[in-house]
Amino acid sequence: MTALPYVDGNMLDGPLGEVFALDLSSATARCAHCGTPGPVAGLRVYSHAPGLVGRCPTCIEVMVRLVRAPDRAWLDLRGTTFLQFPMPPERTP
Amino acid sequence: MGIVTPGFQGRPRVEAPDLPPGQYLTPDFPVLSAGPTPRVPREQWEFVISTETGTEHRWSWDEMMALPQETPTVDIHCVTRWSKLGTTWRGVSLDTLLDGVETAADYALTHSYGGYTTNLPLEDLRDGQAWLVHTYDGDDLPAEHGGPARLLVPHLYFWKSAKWARGIHLTVEDTPGFWETAGYHDYGDPWREQRYQGD
Ligand SMILES: [Zn+2]
Numbered sequence: 001m002t003a004l005p006y007v008d009g010n011m012l013d014g015p016l017g018e019v020f021a022l023d024l025s026s027a028t029a030r031c032a033h034c035g036t037p038g039p040v041a042g043l044r045v046y047s048h049a050p051g052l053v054g055r056c057p058t059c060i061e062v063m064v065r066l067v068r069a070p071d072r073a074w075l076d077l078r079g080t081t082f083l084q085f086p087m088p089p090e091r092t093p
Numbered sequence: 094m095g096i097v098t099p100g101f102q103g104r105p106r107v108e109a110p111d112l113p114p115g116q117y118l119t120p121d122f123p124v125l126s127a128g129p130t131p132r133v134p135r136e137q138w139e140f141v142i143s144t145e146t147g148t149e150h151r152w153s154w155d156e157m158m159a160l161p162q163e164t165p166t167v168d169i170h171c172v173t174r175w176s177k178l179g180t181t182w183r184g185v186s187l188d189t190l191l192d193g194v195e196t197a198a199d200y201a202l203t204h205s206y207g208g209y210t211t212n213l214p215l216e217d218l219r220d221g222q223a224w225l226v227h228t229y230d231g232d233d234l235p236a237e238h239g240g241p242a243r244l245l246v247p248h249l250y251f252w253k254s255a256k257w258a259r260g261i262h263l264t265v266e267d268t269p270g271f272w273e274t275a276g277y278h279d280y281g282d283p284w285r286e287q288r289y290q291g292d
Contacts, residue, residue, distance in 0.1 A: 005126055046127050050172050050252055050272055053127040060129060067276035069289045074276030 006055070009043035015052060015066055019075055028084040033061035040083075111168070113283035116176040123175055124237045127271065131206040131236070131257045138241050140225065141260035144196045152190075154241065157225070160185045165224055167247035169254070170283040182245055184226030187218040198263035202270060203244055206257040211270035212279070213246065213253055215263060222248055225258060250281040250288070 016024050030037040036058040043054040043063060051067035056079070063079040077083075112118060135154040142150045152160075164183045170176045201215045217223065227234050227242045234240035239256025246253045252272050262268075273279055278287040286292060 005129065048123070049125050049127045050277060051127075051275055055128060062128070065275045067272070067289075069276065072276070072289065076275050 005048070006044040006046045009039070009041040009045055009054060011045050011047065012040060012043070012052065012054060012064070012066075015068065016075075018068075019066070019073060022085055024083075024085075026086055029063060030081045030084075031056040031059060031061065031063055032079045032081045033063075034059035035081075037082075037084075111178070112176050113170055114286045115288075116170055116174055116283065119175040119177055121175075122177060122238065123171070123173075125171065125173065126237070126256075127209065128207055133206050133241055133257065135241055139260075140190075140242070140258065142190060142194055142263065143260065144194060144263045145198045145265050146196075148195070150190075150194055157185060157242070158227075160189050163224060165226075165245065165247075167245070169247050169251050172250040172252055172277065172281070172283075172288050176283075181230055182224065182226040183228035184224040184242065184245065186221065187223040187225065188221065190225060191219065194263070196263045198265055200264045200267045202262045202264060202268045203253075203255040204259055204262065205255045206259050209255055209257070209271050210268075211253050211255050212268055212273055213249065214267075214280075217246060217249065218261075222246065248282070250278075250283050252277065253281055 010025065013025050024040050027040045028037050029040050034056060036056065038057065042057050044057055046053040051065055053062055054064040055061065056063050061079060065076040067074040138154045140152045140157060162183055163186050164181065166179055166181045168176060168178045169180055198215055200212060201218055202210055202212045204210045224245045225242050226245045229238060234243060242258055244255045244258045269279060276289055278289055278292055281287050
């Protein structure tokens, strides 16, 4: 009956959508701690906190933190070595 | 002035004259956590104060419990805007733990089981302002509220009262902790509403 203390990374779509012009729901992120790449949607997001804390599902280390003030936001990605996005095909001349 | 926005859980608000600005009163004790809850058996628990010269002062659970105990009743204020008045704890004053610790440090970085950190000036741990507490409201401090033992520094926002406290590094330079490196205020005085950097 105990609810999980975290939710999945899909909940980041809205808050990160305020920051990024890209749709992160289909992005892949690589953990800076253990090196495992995986979908952003697969992160464990602790939201009952002063900010959003997204943790690697493999090693539980922090990959992303987002703090939202009324008029500012802080995005910390030091725990993420890359974000990979699907893009429309490049046009070759 | 006087405009209060709901906390993250949107709980009902009660106005009270003795609350810092922007806070609402809650009868609950919300559980906030930036990660999984560490479960630390008391037999394995230890608390370490390390100084800027590398000297370490260690207490096992039994050694900590053998120190003089105090029962502070204090108001607590979370930066997510809830406040709780008249909470009663039991534990050891930081004055007791720092007694005999020789240091020229001006800053303290508390670190926790689970990896959390938070910084504050060393003087804010002295003079009856801070405790290492193991009991809340007469019962053992539950793990979700920071047990076996947490820091209690009630004159600052509650994120400074590190759950699952494992030790304190005393440092010459200020070292921002987990939330302080992600936009939150370095000091965090609720009466001056120091929530975010620059407040
Ligand atoms: Zn990882």
